[in-house]
Amino acid sequence: MAAEPFLKRFATPIQTLMTLALYVELSVLGGIAAAPGLWVFGRVERAAAAWPSWSRLVALGTGGFLGYFTFTLCLVLVAGVFRRLTFAKSPLGTFPYYSGKGIQWASYNAIILLVRYACINWMRVTPFIVVFHRLMGMKIGRRVQINTAVIGDSNLIEIGDDTVIGGDVTLVAHSAERGSLVTARVKIGSNVTVGLMAMIMPGVEIGDGAVIAANAFLAKDTKVGPGEMWAGIPARNLAGR
Numbered sequence: 001m002a003a004e005p006f007l008k009r010f011a012t013p014i015q016t017l018m019t020l021a022l023y024v025e026l027s028v029l030g031g032i033a034a035a036p037g038l039w040v041f042g043r044v045e046r047a048a049a050a051w052p053s054w055s056r057l058v059a060l061g062t063g064g065f066l067g068y069f070t071f072t073l074c075l076v077l078v079a080g081v082f083r084r085l086t087f088a089k090s091p092l093g094t095f096p097y098y099s100g101k102g103i104q105w106a107s108y109n110a111i112i113l114l115v116r117y118a119c120i121n122w123m124r125v126t127p128f129i130v131v132f133h134r135l136m137g138m139k140i141g142r143r144v145q146i147n148t149a150v151i152g153d154s155n156l157i158e159i160g161d162d163t164v165i166g167g168d169v170t171l172v173a174h175s176a177e178r179g180s181l182v183t184a185r186v187k188i189g190s191n192v193t194v195g196l197m198a199m200i201m202p203g204v205e206i207g208d209g210a211v212i213a214a215n216a217f218l219a220k221d222t223k224v225g226p227g228e229m230w231a232g233i234p235a236r237n238l239a240g241r
């Protein structure tokens with residue numbers, strides 16, 4: 001039996017098994033990343049063991065948060081190193097959900113989701129989110145600010161210097177279309193402002209100095225020229241109205 005019909009026929013059991021396998025993989029990654037944070041918490045717990053009750057509780061709470069933040073930074077590194085060792089990436093092209101490339105796409109993005117759901121909101125507008133996406137394969141210039149957790153397919157995305165990705169922007173290089181996943185590179189130039197909650201779809205290119213309005217929807221393959229301002233759903237060049 002050919003590989004893809006087999007994958008499609010047994011899609012649900014295979015997806016279930018793969019999900020369980022992913023939970024194990026992500027648990028190990030999370031476990032490695034959690035160890036230093038647990039060590040930090042343990043140190044605080046021992047140091048405060050003989051303290052009076054309220055100050056001990058405050059010390060334990062502080063130790064818990066310190067341990068958590070230590071975990072978040074370690075998770076970024078562990079996820080990045082793991083993706084480099086395994087050469088994980090979003091593949092380019094058009095392929096069925098139930099295919100080798102579909103599995104490759106899901107496995108890679110699961111690593112991004114692990115970090116997104118565990119901690120990425122604490123890293124918005126910090127250098128740590130930039131480091132994370134660089135480790136996941138994104139090309140990012142200097143002084144870039146990223147204020148969103150909703151990024152997928154990092155290895156297919158490029159961002160130039162001094163660009164701002166606004167709050168809760170959706171930035172992805174894939175779309176699900178009639179049974180297939182379609183991926184295409186996204187290129188955002190330098191000095192670009194992507195407004196609050198805008199959506200950037202696969203194949204989009206934004207020239208240097210452009211502004212994307214808050215809430216704009218840049219449909220797939222949209223090309224925004226340098227210095228242009230686009231707004232709306234779907235987004236249009238404001239100068240061309």
Ligand SMILES: CC(C)(COP(=O)(O)OP(=O)(O)OC[C@H]1O[C@@H](n2cnc3c(N)ncnc32)[C@H](O)[C@@H]1OP(=O)(O)O)[C@@H](O)C(=O)NCCC(=O)NCCS
Nearest residue numbers: 165166167193194195196211212213214215216231232238
């Ligand atoms: C698009 C934007 C830059 C326009 O600001 P501006 O240059 O000061 O221009 P104006 O406010 O005069 O608006 C120009 C036109 O665009 C329209 N417009 C403005 N924002 C819009 C939006 N988000 N969606 C649709 N149309 C919009 C205005 O209604 C106006 O239309 P009109 O000429 O028919 O009256 C601004 O509204 C915006 O969305 N900025 C995003 C900021 C942001 O989110 N930064 C990152 C997070 S802090």
